[in-house]
Amino acid sequence: MSVPVSIFHRNWLERREHLRLIAAAAKAHATGLTLDVGCGNRPYEALLAPHVKGIIGLDLPPDQDIERRPGTAAQRSQAVDVYGDAMQLPFADESFDTVVSFQVLEHVPEPQRMMGEISRVLRAGGHLILSTPQMWHVHEAPHDYYRFTRFGLAYLCRAGGLEIIAVQAIAGFWARAGLKLTYGLDRIGRGLGRISRLLSAVTLPFIAAVNLAFKLLDMLLANEDDCVINFLVARKPQP
Template sequence: MTYLNFLGHSLIAKHGLYSKIALFSHYAHGELLDVGCGTKPYLPLFEQRVKHYTGLDFSKTAGKRIDHADVVGDATKLPFRVSTFDTILSTEVIEHIPEPAKALSEMYRVLRPGGYLILSAPLFWPLHEEPHDFYRYTKFGLNYLLKSAGFSIKETGDTTGFFETVGQLFAYGLYLKYGQNSGTIIRKVIILGCIFIQTFFILLGLIFGKFGDSLSTVIVARKLKTNRL
């Protein structure tokens, strides 16, 4: 998908994350569990790659999005048997889990040996879904948590570079300050301004290249082919 598919106050963040998930989507196979599925925005990426797509969300934080979930449950107490899924997807969810190590251990438990976890988490993003917003993660922190849970790391990718990160935070901050609670006309004007700002920073990124801190990190991790004792 191009930037045109994500026009709005968060087009850089959404495009960057979707593009990186799409790049790693070839790891998906068999039975897939989407932990914190929300509205299942990645279903089109995976439905042709997997046998079955199961979405799980937590009712206390999901709000209206719970209508899209196939299963209501807690990521730290997944309601599935050992080795049920071949692939687990969890995007921008782990920052909302107060005990992330426990959640990753549960994902490891329900993943079949040799299966893959595709995980993303933000490093830079304003508070959201408060008060259920607990952490921000570097790629090194995610690697540590995943390895501690028993996973091996296959691939790691950034969703943005320095200029895209700055442009997105600038635009989103502008929207939160002046557009979020405004009338329809003012909100639309602010969103257009956000699109212009982000476009400018996207161009800077194209000119100077991708470097520096990313909004989010996407990691592909694999469960060992034999279960840990």
């Protein structure tokens, strides 16, 4: 199962790799009953569902919804199974075989508490699959608190009682540079009122060209210290 992302999309440089890693981690580690913490609109459901028995999506209640884009409230109410806070998960100890959480940790004021809660609700031997940005512009303001290096993630995992299986860097220096350009082009395409449709017809091919050129550079000159996202797989050890 795959989730497609268009070469004309401004996020292609990180999203393609992100989707690939989620699919691989789900295949290798996701089992049983799974909790998606900060599920949003559950964009990765199709990658997880074939490997698990069921997925419970948890997110903040509507009055605390931090994604205030038009239309999100209605979609959100259909996507979320349980309203709750990642820092105080409303589940008994060891309730889940797998926990996933994508692009949420940076929005939680006390990430160490969130990691401790994930560890508490995981059964021994169960896995956490998590991604969070290392370098990304401020989003969902003002609820955007942190960025995490692989070392910070490793620390939070160990402090929560989890052992790390792998931390992988998504999109290095050149991909990050390319993302700045694709976001700039996208902004030009969207930002000029009535002629925006005409402009985006011009900018879209440039976005695709930047995506391909900077992907090639990123493959040739990889540098994980400059990555856009860190992708983590961890396990709760057996007692």
